[in-house]
Amino acid sequence: MRSTESERDGPAAWDVARPLRPGRVVGADMAGFGVPGQLGGGLRVVPHPAVMLILEVGASRAVVDDGEGRQHRGSVVAGPGFGSGGAARAWGAQVECVQVRLSPVVARTVLGESPADLAGAMVVLGDLWGREASRAREQLGEASSWEERFALTDALLARRRGGRSPVDPEVAWAWDRIVVSRGLVRVGRLADELGWSRKRLWSRFHSQIGMPPKRAARLVRFDQAAHRLVAGVGVAEVASAGGYFDQSHLHRDVMTYTGLTPATVAGEPFLTVDDTAWPDSRRRP
Incomplete structure (x- = not known):
């Protein structure tokens, strides 16, 4: 038995599957995608605060164009925020894949590579795992x-997680506070609560999570706002609840991450399918 639903993306019907039980690696969530038709026109990759x-x-x-002139085929991995600017696209036909969202806190223990080394970019999984990537396929x-x-x-x-060192517990705590606050916590407050200087928090967080804490908060805040837009919440309410100064501020942020207006981003397939594929995604990136 499996949990599946179908979503529409133009002429293609998405077969979306969810595991029936939680996995063994805390901070890793997965979903299965099958597209029996053609991803016509290319599917825009919307940034997310997780390692993909x-x-x-x-x-x-499938083929993924990273928006910088490089195309990637086969199994891939991308750092948090990959797709910023809206130019990254994926296309193909008869595509099936298992997608795993890894919290940046646990990504290093699974991938053998720090999110900081990915720097928001995409790499072919075989470059990281060698023949193990082919065996997994x-x-x-x-x-x-x-x-x-x-x-x-x-x-x-679970096997790859092994005994690799996780991030510092203070960094994991700071990431969790950013997520729980939906990106609204102030970096200075995080440093004060940890008893660290802002410089120390910035350095440790950046080196282990792959981006500075302020940028991480901004990405989490965008993710929350984008999903509220998909849910049909008005732009003014999304801006107010999301900690934006005004609607123009929200508009600029959405354009920065997607190249689209808030009204247009609400119909992006990678977002509209999320309630089926990642029912807890807005609570625990």
């Missing part, structure tokens, strides 16, 4: 159901 790991299944390969392709694919992915993540 895409494990391809089957013979068909083969195993996922041989699985007969989404639930079996989720079990294989969970085992892979």
Whole structure:
């Protein structure tokens, strides 16, 4: 048995699957995507405050254009905020994949690479994992159901987590406070509560999470605002509740991350599918 629903993206019907039970790696969430048709026109990648790991299944390969003239094929991994500016797009036909959202707090223990080394960019998974990436693709392709694919992915993540060192507990705490506050906590307050200088917090956080705390808060705040727009909340209310100075401030932020106006971003497929694929995404990036 599996939890699936379909979403519409123009002519293509998305088959979206969710695991029936939580995985073993705290901070890792996964969903399965199947697009039997064509991702016509390319699918815009909307930035998210997590490390994105895409494990391809089957013979068909999607292509991701990172917006800077590079194209990536096969299984890939991208740092938090990948897609900023709205130029990154994905396309393909008969695509199936397991997508994993990794909290930046646990990403290093699973990937063997710090989010700081990814710097918001995308790399081919084989460049990080070598032959293990190919073996994972083969195993996922041989699985007969989404639930079996989720079990294989969970085992892979748990095995790779191993004994690698996590981020500093103070940095993990600061990240959690940013997420729980929906990006509205002030960096100075975080430093004061930790008993750290702002310079020390900036340095440790940046080196381990992959971006400064202020930028992380801004990305989390954008993510919250974007999903409220998708839910049909008015721009004025989203701006007020999201800690923006005014609607113009929200407009500039949305344009910076997506290249779209707030009214247009509400219809982006990568966002509209989220309530099905990531039902807890707005609470725990």
